[in-house]
Structures are given as C-alpha cells and as structure tokens.
Amino acid sequence: EVELVESGGGLVQPGRSLRLSCATSGFTFKDYAMHWVRQVPGKGLEWVSGISWNSETEDYADSVRGRFTISRDNAKNSVYLQMNRLGAEDVALYYCAKAKHYDILSGPGDAFDMWGQGTLVTVSS
Amino acid sequence: AIQLTQSPSSLSASVGDRVTITCRASQDIRNALVWYQQKPGKPPKFLIYDASNLDNGVPSRFSGSGFGTHFTLTISSLQPEDFATYYCQQFYTYTFGPGTKVDLK
Numbered sequence: 001e002v003e004l005v006e007s008g009g010g011l012v013q014p015g016r017s018l019r020l021s022c023a024t025s026g027f028t029f030k031d032y033a034m035h036w037v038r039q040v041p042g043k044g045l046e047w048v049s050g051i052s053w054n055s056e057t058e059d060y061a062d063s064v065r066g067r068f069t070i071s072r073d074n075a076k077n078s079v080y081l082q083m084n085r086l087g088a089e090d091v092a093l094y095y096c097a098k099a100k101h102y103d104i105l106s107g108p109g110d111a112f113d114m115w116g117q118g119t120l121v122t123v124s125s
Numbered sequence: 126a127i128q129l130t131q132s133p134s135s136l137s138a139s140v141g142d143r144v145t146i147t148c149r150a151s152q153d154i155r156n157a158l159v160w161y162q163q164k165p166g167k168p169p170k171f172l173i174y175d176a177s178n179l180d181n182g183v184p185s186r187f188s189g190s191g192f193g194t195h196f197t198l199t200i201s202s203l204q205p206e207d208f209a210t211y212y213c214q215q216f217y218t219y220t221f222g223p224g225t226k227v228d229l230k
Contacts, residue, residue, distance in 0.1 A: 035219070045161075045169065045212055047219035061219075062126075095168055108157040108175050110216045115168035 002026035002114045004096050009119030012086055020081040022096030022116055030054075030074040033099035035112060036081045038092035038121075048094070049081060053102040063089070086123045093118040127151055127215055129222035137230040144200040146225045148213035151194070157216040158196045160189055163224075164209045172211075173198065203227070 008020040022034070035050040049060045049070040058070050069082040079096055097112035128151040138144050148158065156176040161169035171180050173189040176196055186201045200207055208229055213222040 044224050045163075045214075045221040047214075047221065050219065100174065105217065107217055108155055110157070111159040111171055111174035111180075112161075112169070112214075113171045113174075113180065115170075117168060 002098070004098065004114060004116035006094060006096050006116045006119035009094060009121045011122045011124060013125050014087055014123055016086055017082070017084045018086060018121060020083065020094055020096075020119055020121075022079045022081075024077045024079075024096075024098070027098065027114075029077040031102055033101055033104045033110075034070075034072060034079040035097045035099060035104075036070065036079075037095045037097055037112070037115075038090075039095070039118070040092045046092070050099070050104040051079065052104050057104050059104055083121070086121070088123055090121060091123050093120050127154060127218050127220050129213055129215055129220050131211075131213060131222040131225050133225060134223065135226040135228065137228055138203050139230045140203055140205060142203045144203050144207075144227060146198045146211055146227075148191075148196040148198070148222050149194055150196075150215055153193050154215045154217055156192050158189075158191065159214045159216060160198045161212045161214065162207075162209045163212065169212060200227075 003025045005023045036048040051070045067085045072079040095118045096116045098114040101110040130149045132147045158176045160173040163169040177189045188199045210224045210226045212224045
C-alpha cells in the first residue's frame, strides 16, 4: 500500500524557518518526481514546488521562489521542504504528492496520483 | 502564467442527476489536464489525467473531455459519495482551478 506521511508542521513566528518532511513507502520512490501542494483551510489548492526523480530539476511557485527549497533523499524514500522567511501568507496545510512521471514540467501524461494527509503550518507571533 | 477558471463555482444536485463541470485554460495546454475530487478533511483524490483517462478504480460514471483550452468533467449519474469539491489542474506549470463544490439540492 502506498503511503505518504508529512511531518514538521507547527506554529512558527514570522520570519522564522521550518522544514517539512514527507516519508513514503509502498512504491519505488526513486522512480518518480515529488511535489508539495498547499491549501489554506477552506480554500483552494496551490502548487508550491516539485523535484525530479534524480534531483536535477526543481521548480517553485513564484510566491515561494527564493524562500523555499525542495530536496529529496532517495535512500530514505523522503522528500523535504525547507521554508525560510515565513509569513502570514504561508499559513496552510501542506501536502506532499507523488507524480506519475519521473520528471517535472513534462506536460501531458502526468498527474499527482497519491497524496499524504498533510501537515499544518501556522505563522504567528 | 497559465490560469484556469472553473464553472460553476458551486452547484446543487440530486442523486441520479447528470453533472457537468467546465475548466478553461488561459492558453493552449493540449490535453495536460487533470481532475481531482476532494472531500472535507481529506487530501485530493486523483480521478482523471490527460483530460479523459480515468485512473484505476475510478467509477465509469466519471468522464472527462476536452483539448486545448476547454475541458469538462461529467458525472453521468451522481451518487451520494460524489458530493465533494472538484479541481482541475494543468500540467505545464501546475496551476489549479479554483474548484467546483457539488452539494445536495
């Protein structure tokens, strides 16, 4: 059974940092791109970042570019999101998602076919 | 940036109704369009990729169509478990549509 489990969320002060983790099992992790998607409770979905199977390609939403960094460890079947200079606009439930494809920005043939349950990030003083 | 719009933003329907949701892209995305279903307190569930291909295990009452900038998700006979919010997503730059909430009339 495929499983994705996010952790690392919590309450953080504005301007501080947080590192999210997503531990996976049940599939060959190194063969697939991975992504982070966030959702403000009660609102819509926003793609945050994606990383290719071999970490050679990364991409970010404009809203987080330069502040967030995605990474993965294929030996640990895990993907991470380092979030710096957090602000009120970053408050959301953060999901990790497995892609159908090994690369990112590949167009047709791809989808986010498995999702974790999410980890909540709150930014407040 | 590629923008997606969905219509309607919400709809009320009864069990057995045929429901159609539209997703429009601001530029040509060929067939790189995915549909998800999300229920309260749950992550999105992947339904359809490449505009019209159902994921394994998705009931055949769900169907998708479209190419270029205009796409539709149709539920041929709405079931109680289908009341949810539906999102489209394009796979060139990963933008999501704003969602369509389907609730009970």
